[in-house]
Amino acid sequence: MILAYDKTYLPDAMANLAGAFDYALNDCGLPVGLFTDFFATSEVAELFGRGVPKYVCGMSGEELVVEIMRQAGWARIIDMPPVALRTGATPEYWAGWALAYCQWARGVRFADILDVLSFDDIVRLYPTLHEADESRFVDVYDEWAAxxxxxxxxxxHTVRVRAGLSQSELSRHSGVALRSIQMYEQRRKDLGKAAVSTVLALARTLGCRIEDLLEP
Incomplete structure (x- = not known):
């Protein structure tokens, strides 16, 4: 097993990434797809995934969010609210915690994990997994990846990647819900049974024919 970085950094890394997602989604009210996409494609995610101390243990969750949004060109950083005090961990906090652990344990990019399990998917695992060892989440990721x-x-997925668009970008340009795109790509929903207007919007955005998107 190839771990992403030394285990001594892991507790701080998990707490800080958990705090970042909690702050971005619950305090700042950023759309989950937008923030997740900004994070996954950021230099922060790349350097955090390598275990660079500045990011895994040198920045709080709030500071990570500010840096991620700054890199994305977000003009409203100055308006971002202070961190709210909470009595317990939110599902979003746990999801960020589990995501950091999984990335460390498997040594893959955050973007690769989120292509298999979206952040919303991870949050949905909270009721059944939040009291289990983090390795159980890694098992779920391994099952889906396999x-x-x-x-x-x-x-x-193939046409979207070839077009150079993220799932969030395809959603914004086509008007198709991000969750639907994720489920079509993971074959949890059949694109062939979607409304013609949905498939046409995806094809026009991707610059391809409808039949290029339908599974045989």
């Missing part, structure tokens, strides 16, 4: 490798990439 399933995706067996099935191969969906046509929508």
């Amino acid at each position: 399933h995706n490798r067996t099935e191969g990439d969906s046509r929508l």
Whole structure:
């Protein structure tokens, strides 16, 4: 097993990434797809994933969010609110915690994990997994990743990557809900049974034919 960085950094890394997602989504009210996409494509995610001390243990969750949004060109950083005091961990906090652990344990990019399990997917695991050891979440990730490798990439995923668009960008440009795009790519919903207007909007945004997106 190739770990992403030395284990001594892990507790701080998990707490700080958990705090970042909690702050971004619950205090700042940022849309989950927007912030997750900004994070996954940021230099912060790359350097955090390598275990660079400045990011894994040198910045609080709030500071990580400010840096992520600054790199994304977010003009309203100055308006971001203070961190609210909470009596317990939120589902979003736990999801960030589990995400940091999984990235450390598997040594893959955050973007790769989030392609398999969206942040919303991770939050949905909170009721059943938040009291379990973090390794149980890694088991779930491994199961989904193995399933995706067996099935191969969906046509929508392949065309989207070729077009250079993230899932969030495709959602914004096409008007198709981000969650639907994620489920079509993971084959949890059949794009062939979607409304014609949905498939047409995706095809126009991606610059391809409708039949290029439908599974055989």
